[in-house]
Amino acid sequence: xxxxxxxxxxxxxxxxxQVSSDTVPPLRLPARRRRSFSLAHxxxxxxxxxxxRRWFAPAASAALVLGVIAGSVMVSRLxxxxxxxxGPGAAAPASLENAAAWVAGxxxxxxxxxxxxxxxxxxxxxxxxHLDELLPTTATPVHSEVIVxxxxxxxxxxSRLSVVYAPMxxxxxxxxxARTDIRVTATDGPAAYRxxxxxxxxxxxxxxxxxxxxxxxxFSATARKEIAAGRVDSRVLVAIxxxxxQQPISIVSFTDSGPGAGAxxxxxxxxxxxxxxxxxxxxxxxxxxxxxxxxxxxxxxxASVMQLHGHAALYIEYTAPxxxxxxxxxxx
Amino acid sequence: xxxDGPARPGTRAGAEAAVTALYQASALGLIRxxxxxxxxxxxxxxxxxxxxxxxxRRWDRLNDPESAMYYVRTSVLNGCxxxxxxxxxxRRGLADEPPAVSAxxxxxxxxxxxxxxxxxxxxxHRQREALVLRYYSELSDxxxxxxxxxxxxxxxxxxxxxxxxxGRALREQS
Numbered sequence: 001x002x003x004x005x006x007x008x009x010x011x012x013x014x015x016x017x018q019v020s021s022d023t024v025p026p027l028r029l030p031a032r033r034r035r036s037f038s039l040a041h042x043x044x045x046x047x048x049x050x051x052x053r054r055w056f057a058p059a060a061s062a063a064l065v066l067g068v069i070a071g072s073v074m075v076s077r078l079x080x081x082x083x084x085x086x087g088p089g090a091a092a093p094a095s096l097e098n099a100a101a102w103v104a105g106x107x108x109x110x111x112x113x114x115x116x117x118x119x120x121x122x123x124x125x126x127x128x129x130h131l132d133e134l135l136p137t138t139a140t141p142v143h144s145e146v147i148v149x150x151x152x153x154x155x156x157x158x159s160r161l162s163v164v165y166a167p168m169x170x171x172x173x174x175x176x177x178a179r180t181d182i183r184v185t186a187t188d189g190p191a192a193y194r195x196x197x198x199x200x201x202x203x204x205x206x207x208x209x210x211x212x213x214x215x216x217x218x219f220s221a222t223a224r225k226e227i228a229a230g231r232v233d234s235r236v237l238v239a240i241x242x243x244x245x246q247q248p249i250s251i252v253s254f255t256d257s258g259p260g261a262g263a264x265x266x267x268x269x270x271x272x273x274x275x276x277x278x279x280x281x282x283x284x285x286x287x288x289x290x291x292x293x294x295x296x297x298x299x300x301x302x303a304s305v306m307q308l309h310g311h312a313a314l315y316i317e318y319t320a321p322x323x324x325x326x327x328x329x330x331x332x
Numbered sequence: 333x334x335x336d337g338p339a340r341p342g343t344r345a346g347a348e349a350a351v352t353a354l355y356q357a358s359a360l361g362l363i364r365x366x367x368x369x370x371x372x373x374x375x376x377x378x379x380x381x382x383x384x385x386x387x388x389r390r391w392d393r394l395n396d397p398e399s400a401m402y403y404v405r406t407s408v409l410n411g412c413x414x415x416x417x418x419x420x421x422x423r424r425g426l427a428d429e430p431p432a433v434s435a436x437x438x439x440x441x442x443x444x445x446x447x448x449x450x451x452x453x454x455x456x457h458r459q460r461e462a463l464v465l466r467y468y469s470e471l472s473d474x475x476x477x478x479x480x481x482x483x484x485x486x487x488x489x490x491x492x493x494x495x496x497x498x499g500r501a502l503r504e505q506s
Contacts, residue, residue, distance in 0.1 A: 002495075004495060004498065004499055004502070005467070005495070007444075007448055007502075008448055008452070008463065008467050008495075008498065009467040009468075010445065011444075011445040011446075011448035011449055011452075012368055012448075012449070012452070012463075012464060012467050012468045013467075013468065014445050015367070015368050015445070015449050016364035016365070016367060016368050016468055017364070018367070019360070019363055019364045019367050019373060019376070021360055024359045024360050024363060025377055025381070027351070027352055027355040027356075027359070027381070027384055028381055028385070029348055029351065029352070029384075029385065029388050093481050094402060094403075094406055094478055094479065094480075094481040095406075095481030096481075098403070098406060098407075098410075098481070101390050101393060104393075105389060105390060126393065172410075173406075173410065173481065174480065174481030174482065175457075175458050175480060175481065175482060176458065176482050176486060177482070177486075178480075178481040178482050178483075179481075255382070259407070259410035259411060259413070259414055260410055260413055260414060260417070261414065263417070263418070
């Protein structure tokens with residue numbers, strides 16, 4: 001080891017040691033009954049029984065066919081000079097696996113996801129079914145709501161991918177050639193998308209300003225900044241209004257804008273508790289019932305109990321991508 | 333509805349027990365890693381909490397428990413990157429003050445070490461992450477490659493460039 005390396009190691013360890021070993025906070029996980037309250041995608045199926053029970057029979061019967069298909073795709077890709085995917089038995093690179101898991105867990109089940117053949121295979125393994133497979137002959141990838149932009153997709157569509165077809169990144173995994181971005185498709189073109197995004201941001205800011213003046217709804221300092229900046233999904237804002245009308249609530253934090261998301265990608269999840277003086281143990285269940293009663297886009301993907309500083313708190317989460325225009329044009 | 337009971341593998345209770353055990357074993361190291369990246373303890377703790385929460389949600393889909401640690405490390409790095417990006421946006425949009433190193437910290441940890449840390453933070457994110465994974469988490473090229481989703485040869489070239497850049501930066505400072 002060189003002197004420089006030794007210096008770096010000592011400096012990094014000294015910095016890290018500033019975090020005392022007795023300051024590790026307890027792990028906050030949702031309460032165990034959480035899966036019963038998963039409202040979308042089959043009412044908790046995704047957190048439910050072991051996946052192999054549902055998939056073993058079809059997987060076994062399809063294994064032979066998949067093997068043949070995968071083999072032919074490998075051959076065709078090699079012939080076409082495309083990116084060689086992992087075979088059916090090979091582990092996918094971490095960034096691809098993470099991207100597929102994120103799409104399966106966060107993207108709306110009704111959204112069509114565009115992907116290259118290798119990524120589509122991974123997504124099918126994660127039980128994502130509405131897929132638009134991008135073949136080398138596909139001219140434009142705009143027949144979907146979301147595009148998984150792997151290196152192969154970036155190569156295929158070049159700079160038009162980010163400039164024309166899908167300007168917004170809602171999550172990103174890995175780096176360099178292994179980087180995989182999850183992008184929202186601009187189905188009506190980039191100018192219309194930018195305009196809709198700008199109007200939506202203005203409407204979210206206006207709605208946020210109104211919420212900040214509501215005496216029944218309290219916010220942590222960070223949450224206050226985020227809501228004022230219009231960084232909160234319009235569905236979350238509507239849910240907060242609905243809950244605040246029932247009883248005083250306190251917003252602890254907004255989360256889940258996706259790893260590596262662009263600044264325009266709003267937070268789709270919130271952690272909240274009853275305002276001071278509320279019986280926390282009786283706060284959450286009525287709120288979950290209220291969320292379960294929501295319709296259409298306002299029905300959250302998840303509404304569950306979580307533990308926050310030893311108390312029951314409510315966690316709500318909406319699917320990606322965030323819809324635009326739900327709040328209508330802003331008057332500001 | 334799932335009833336409370338002893339943890340069994342393959343159940344949510346089993347997942348909770350496994351994720352909690354992994355958290356207890358590795359949280360301190362990961363919070364320290366995130367702290368080196370962010371210089372902000374609350375954000376570092378949040379990033380690690382988020383990573384384990386993500387792991388818990390995806391536990392059923394993990395092929396083998398060994399990959400859990402890789403998943404969490406990758407999530408922590410992605411989380412740190414998001415925090416840094418958000419900070420950069422806020423600094424541009426709201427003219428927030430960048431996180432400053434306190435005088436007390438400088439005295440306690442030594443001026444030279446702070447200089448090194450400042451230089452590490454000035455590196456591009458990939459170089460910074462590779463460096464911290466090597467010299468703090470003591471990972472091999474292959475392990476760093478798996479966490480960062482890049483090839484081992486890219487790790488080696490990234491490390492080489494990072495050390496060169498750091499050497500230059502530290503010479504200039506001295």
